[in-house]
Amino acid sequence: MHALVTGSAGFVGHALSRRLLAEGHRVTGFDGLSDYYDVDLKRARHRDLAQHERFAAVEARLETPGAVREVMEAGQPDIVFHLAAQAGVRYSLINPASYVDANLVGFANVLEAVRAHPVRHLMVASTSSAYGGDASVPFRETDRSVSPLTLYAASKLAGEAMAHSYAHLFSVPTTAFRFFTVYGPWGRPDMALFLFTRKILAGEPIEVFGEGAAERDFTYIDDLVDAIVRLADCVPPLPSQGGPVSDGDTLSKVAPYRLVNIGGGRPVRLDAMIEALEDALGRKAQRILKPLPPGDVIRTHASTELLESLVGQVPETSLETGIAAFVEWYRNYYPDA
Template sequence: MRILVTGSAGFIGFHLSRLLLAEGHAVTGLDGFSDYYDIGLKRARHAELARHPGFEAIEGRIETPGLLRALMARTAPEIVVHLAAQAGVRYSLENPQAYADANLMGSFQLLEAVRAHPVRHLLLASTSSAYGGNTELPFRETDQAVSPLTLYAASKLAMEAMAHSYSHLFAIPTTAFRFFTVYGPWGRPDMALFLFTGKILAGEPIEVFSGGSAERDFTYVTDLVDAIRRLADVPPPLPGTGTPVGACDTLSSSAPYRLVNIGGGRPVRLDAMIAALEAALGRRAERILKPLPPGDVARTHASTELLQALIGRVPETPIGTGIPAFVDWYRGYYGV
């Protein structure tokens, strides 16, 4: 297939593109190389992908008017996976404009491009942060998500809503998926595992929020991109032409649209994650205990019923396997 991946120099976009290329697909990767974190890491990811003859790298920001429309007219993708976004919960308190530009206007430009050049399936990355102030666990896709706690979460909810309207109006088969704390090799430097590793190796203290009692549904990146790839083969049917897979299904009654969690459904305490990291590094961490920052939640826990029904599996790599794999990559990449 011909596949367009936005955010291909990002953590998840890189891993997904690599998987698609290994399967023999032609991948066009678009990335804006924002300076939110180390651009050198992003360029190293794209350089890895460029070793494959089936990869075409395009540099540009998704919010640029007409860029995506022209790119899709030229490359005629059958599948579009939209991963490009301004990420980060806490950064949205510092630079809200970046979220309006990338997550709102960028997603609008993408939807307009797909409207002009229809595809077999449009897949969109959302976030577990969209569940916001929900307190009932696990988070189910059928739960109402009307209380976002940060602009990041609000911008992703807005993207989901815009995508549903385009799916309804223009019969675009669309799947939006909510990620749960993705980690692994080539990860994002702003995330806890990456930050903790660097500080522990440098002999510096780490900041531990909520006394280490906060829980996250950690999802290993290769499990996540495997789920995306499998979901790509399951486009939602047009209204009246398909049957929901069960009571857990979010298949829209008015559009070929579905919302799916991608997580393992096994929350892990932050202090257990730190213990696994200490074991992998062979070093103890000095801790500075702090309260949860504004916008953070105490626990995330994905319901995996719908994902299991759609693709027959859920993310399964435990942190005891995933964290040592990340540490091996980190030591090799940074030479420490």
């Protein structure tokens, strides 16, 4: 198949593109290479993908009028994996306009492009942050999500609603999937694992928010990509052509649309993650304990029942194995660290 992957120079987009190329598919990568974090790392990801002759990169921003539509018209992809977004919970307190541009205006452009050039399946990345401040644990896709704590979470929640409306109005088969704390090789420099690794190797103290008691449902990148690829084959049917696969299915009653968690369902305390990182690095961290910053939640915990009913398995890589793989990549990529 021919896949369009937006955000192909990002952490998840790069890993997904590698997987699709390895399976023999053709991939067009679309990325604006924003300077939210190290652009050199993003370019390195694209260079890695460019080793495959079936990969083509387009450098453009989602919010540029007509940019996505031109790529869709030229390539006529079979499936769209929409991963591009302005990410980051805390950064949304500093630069809210970037979230409106990329996550709302940019995504509207993607939806219009898919409307003009229909695809077999539109896959839309969302976030566990969409559950907000009043979710019970584990987070279930059927929970009512109406209290986002940051503009980032609000923009992704709005994206889910926008996608549902297009699925209903224009019969666009759509699956939105909520990530839970993704980590692994080629990861994001703004995430805790990357930050902690850099500081521990430099002999600098690390800031531990939530005083180490916060819990996260860590999801290893390869497990996440495997789930996305498997979900791509689970095309939501039109309301008249199929029903829910289980009691907890989120299949819409009025549109070919479904929302799915992708996480392991095994929350880990932040201090336990740090201990695993210390073991992998062979060094101890100097910790500065701090309270949770605005917008952060004390715990994330994915319900995996729907994911398992759809694809037969859930992320299972242990935190220790995943952190060791990240540390190996980090030391190879930054040999002077």
